Amino acid sequence: GVIDIRGGRNPVLQLHFARQRAEGGPAREVVPLDLRLGDDFRTLIITGPNAGGKSVAMKTVGLFALMLACGLPLPLDPASRFGLFGRLIVDIGDEQSIEEDLSTFTSHVANLKYMLRHADDRTLILIDEAGTGTDPAEGGALAQAVLERLTEIGARTIATTHHGTLKAFAHATEGVENGSMAFDRATLSPTYRFQLGVPGSSYAFEIAERIGLDADVLARARALVGEQKVSMEELIATFEARSRALAERLAEAEAELARAREEKEKYEAMRERLRAEADNIRRQAAVEAERLLQEANARIERTIREIKEAEAAREATRAARAELEGFKEEVERRRQKVERRQAKRSRRRRPEAPAAPRPAGPLQVGDQVVLDGGGTAAEVLELDDDEAVIAVGSLRMRVRRDRLTKVGGPRRQEVTVRQVAASPADLVGMRARTHIDLRGRRVDEALAEVTRFLDEAVAAGLERVEILHGKGTGALRQAIHEELARRDDIAAFDEAPWNQGGAGVTVVTLK
Known part of the structure; x- marks a missing residue:
């Protein structure tokens, strides 16, 4: 099964915070969980400081698996995916028992034995604090061997740990991936946000220093753990901070990309409207030219008729016809020239001028407007409910009022008054x-x-x-x-x- 949680919220934690608010406690919100498992890797090792949210993230995955098996809706984004598993095996908590002679480590080993015996490729396994309860080196080695076998079997496994060897194992092994809970190093406080592909640091020395542990003791501890270990923890912390910064920049870039796409769609729609309007203007210009040609033909025929009625000489009639035919051709040339000029004007891109403040007030007859944010001013001739009749030169158009932008009031007429003596x-x-x-x-x-x-x-x-x-x-x-x-x-x-x-x-x- 594939797990791809986007915006998942632990329902138990959500109800707990709601009860706190109802009892007058602080208003707290569940930090959404984004986590993947099962597509290009089958085992996920989560590291990081205590109280950082590792176990809560793992328990959220297990709770979702049980809710899905019971047919309950999952509190996550619709784009998420969550496979249906045949078996869920967990090793969480301390099961030591005096009566049954079980120590912490013994109980963990018993759980690991059960996992290896019953796991298959339809099993989801959750292991909390893998390799604890015994010598760190031996416990880490045992945990790595178990995780290797579970990965080979094909089970989907999530394990939390503090062992550095398991971080290196996840980095070097195919099918295994590191993960951690983001931590604010400046305030030494958890953010409860999961980050994939980044191993976490335990921040043990930093937390101890903040609590007030003696500085000499801390210095001795750093010396004992070794300079290489400290440098590795510093490197992980720096890598974690840079990864968090890159994630924030990526989110900002995606938001800017979404806004750019929205603006692009808006301007493409406007371009299509302007293109359709230009086609309409060209059609009207062609109709006007055709009407002009018909009028010219009528005048030609009337002139010929008058010549015939006047019983003019045949040569004079022929000359008149030739002259009128030439006039007809001239009209046709002018019509074609108008069409070419209009088409060229509609294709020409006008330079954008600096935006000027738009005059306020409702649209009135005589106002100067532009159509669809264009650059040619038109005059409002008539207003009729949600439509208007505008004039651009000698061309009149009826358009919707919401396509018009007012750019000025009625044109002023300048009058010069001179004092003269006259009758x-x-x-x-x-x-x-x-x-x-x-x-x-x-x-x-x-x-x-x-x-x-x-x-x-x-x-x-x-x-x-x-x-x-x-x-x-x-x-x-x-x-x-x-x-x-x-x-x-x-x-x-x-x-x-x-x-x-x-x-x-x-x-x-x-x-």
Whole structure:
């Protein structure tokens, strides 16, 4: 069976901490356990200082095995794996007995004998403090021999120990791996976090020094244990600290990677929206160009019809046809040029400008906005619930309001006032305009503006003015034409030539 515990929490410890909080004790949380066994190694040797969490980690694995065999849910992350074992054999605690003439070491040896006799590749074995209760050298050698046999059998084994020989055995033997409980050397306090592949130090001298054991005694103990042993413990402690630091950096890097992936997905989605919008703009430009071509064809046919009705000479008709065909080709060239320029503009990457503070307040008609965070400003013409009509030059689009970002209010119109001496008639002439733009206005507003505009033009003695109303649905143009037809001071009105606005502009001749 394979064990891959991620975020495992010992349920007994969890309940114990909950009772402490309920009784007014300190609020403590169970440190999650991440531990692997059984995929690329079958035996795990856990080392480290006393009260560091070695036995709790091992007991958590055994408790999970029993809970799974009973059909109980395990308190760990969904990504975890835990194999179902056929047998669980443990050697935990001191089973010495005066009545049965068993010492601590004898009881351990009896348990080891039982393990070797009954273990197979579907057995989970837990050994606490392997090799204790006798001479350290002999106990360590006996524990190593038992672990070698269990590894050969294929049993999944977890053993805790303080023997340095077992650390070296785990490092040098295939199928056996070191593990330890992380320890904060600065504060000499356990962190209760398991780290795989790192042997642990017992920190016996450091803990004794913190408790206040005599310095001379400590110095003598270090001398007795030997400089090489002390250096090895120092090396293990340094390796453990570096491993912990690397684990923290790895966690930070993974968090940054997750954020980078999220940003990448967001910008890819925005790029797709902009690409679709660019395609839509190109389609609209092509439709507009086609409409322009149809209008030009209509004018051509009308001119030819007028020539025929006037019974012009055949040569004059042929010349007129040739001239109009050339005009038609010119219109087609212009249409293709517009399409190429639009496609090139949509592919061009715009340099990013420094972010400027966005104006506050709700979106209103006349505000300047950008679509999907783009760089081209558009003007809001209409607002309708969660949609808006915007204009980019002569192009109008209906989009959702949540795709718009307000970058400015209505454009300001600068007016320069000069003090001059003039007659009332001169003032009217100076104030009169020859061109008016009504795009985006409601019909009632536009008609009032047209009346004022024409009155000023007639008073100023103008002969010809232009009204820009756009194409759109044609409702505004129809209303303006009806108003022009009712006025007595209008000599004539008609659409502008195709190259001066076409159906989007009405040219008015005044009497």
